[in-house]
Amino acid sequence: MTGWVPTTCMRCAVGCGHLQRGADLGHGVDSVRGNAEHPTNRGLACQRGVSETSDPEGTFLTRPLVRRDGELVPTTWDVALGKVTERLRTARERDPDSVAVLGSGQQTNEAAYALGKAARGAIGTRYYDANTTLCMASAVTAYYDAFGSDAPPCSYEDIPEAGSHVVWGANPAVAHPVLFRWVTDSARDGELIVVDPVATESAEAADVHVQPDPGADLTLARAVLAHVVETGRVDEAFVEAHTAGFDDACDDLPGVDAACETAGVERADVEALASALDAKTLLYWGMGVNQSTRGTATSGA
């Protein structure tokens, strides 16, 4: 058995710190546990992160495979990397833009950075996506418009500071349990509202579960804005300093009662969401809210 080695869990984007111990086989991960020193998870680790990472029998792939006569067969790293290099060189000589490089949200920031350097600097392609635009093209455009940056502006450190937490169309109790622990710990002194047509595990843990009809997110969000405007809770100074087109947006708002009916919620649900916004709120959302129904078809980016 090797000693405990600190590393990052690659199973989801929460980025927990793990300690892993190698098996005696020379490969294989015998044991996995949360790293108490790591600021994201402070020793916690979810079942998925542990069970999908540990491999005491060393059955995960340890050697590269190449296809010969239609069959994938084990080979050496020199042969595998040689083939990749040769194919990339040929494609690059033809046209660097004939190569597209796609990364994944499961990479660490460091790996994404290195891959970007390889894609743009070594291969020279302009078709590189580390994950962000591939996964969130319409959201990234909105982030740029709203915040001038292509990512949500808050960090884990904001979670304990929040007075209310709104989880919209996501089920972090199952998908990101370590992050959800941050949220529920903070919500003990505040409030947790979950918006989801489905009665999820996260909704079960919430103080308020708002259950709109499927597909009614936008109507519900507009009902909340209409209610905020109607009850005079708009932060006029902020709107003046940081937004454009607010009056146009307001002119187009639905009546609150009509929007509630369309979304399949009660006015009390809209009031609960509007009140949550009165506190220092953090809003967490899932891909169903992030993405446009028409994907990149209408993106100007």
Ligand code: SF4
């Ligand atoms: S929440 Fe679970 S799967 Fe995600 S990074 Fe942490 S241990 Fe890994």
